[in-house]
Amino acid sequence: MNPSNHPSGPRKTVTVPAVADPCSHVTDIGPVTPSAAGCEDCLAIGDIWVHLRVCMTCGHVGCCDNSKNRHATKHFHTTGHPIIQSFEPGESWLWCYVDEQFMV
Numbered sequence: 001m002n003p004s005n006h007p008s009g010p011r012k013t014v015t016v017p018a019v020a021d022p023c024s025h026v027t028d029i030g031p032v033t034p035s036a037a038g039c040e041d042c043l044a045i046g047d048i049w050v051h052l053r054v055c056m057t058c059g060h061v062g063c064c065d066n067s068k069n070r071h072a073t074k075h076f077h078t079t080g081h082p083i084i085q086s087f088e089p090g091e092s093w094l095w096c097y098v099d100e101q102f103m104v
Contacts, residue, residue, distance in 0.1 A: 014054050014085060016094075019103040023096035025082040026103070032059035034087065039063040041071040051088055053095075057081035073097070 015031045032054065039049040040061050049063030053072035058081060062072030072084050082098040094103040 014056070014059070014087070016056065017085075017092040019094060021101075022103060023083070023094075023099040023101040025096050025098060026094070029056040029083050032056055034061050035059050036061045039067070039069070039071050041074075042067070042069060051086070053084040054087040055079075055081045056083040056085050056094065061087055 013031050013033055016026065016029055019026065034054050035058075036043060038061065039047075039052060042049050042063055047069060049067040049069070049071075051064040051066060052061055053064055054061050055072070055075055058079070060075050060079075060081075062075045062084075063069055065073055075081065076084070076097045083094055083096050085092065085094050095101070096103070
């Protein structure tokens, strides 16, 4: 994906959506400012991604597990930051790595 085509852009604050069945970590997150308009790590190495995820602890933007580099999951394993949100237009779901829980 070409990051300049991503409508969210790098400075739009991502808020925590209300979810029906929150995991135990939702209370520990808040609005974040995305670190980049595309996968921060793929951009650094000149690679591509399939879908984007944003860390709801620090705002790191990484690529999904369908992307070859899986940077969002690598970020979780490095930092322990538990929750990501889809950074795709029209999507606001959350995933908690620790509880392995999908939240909508």
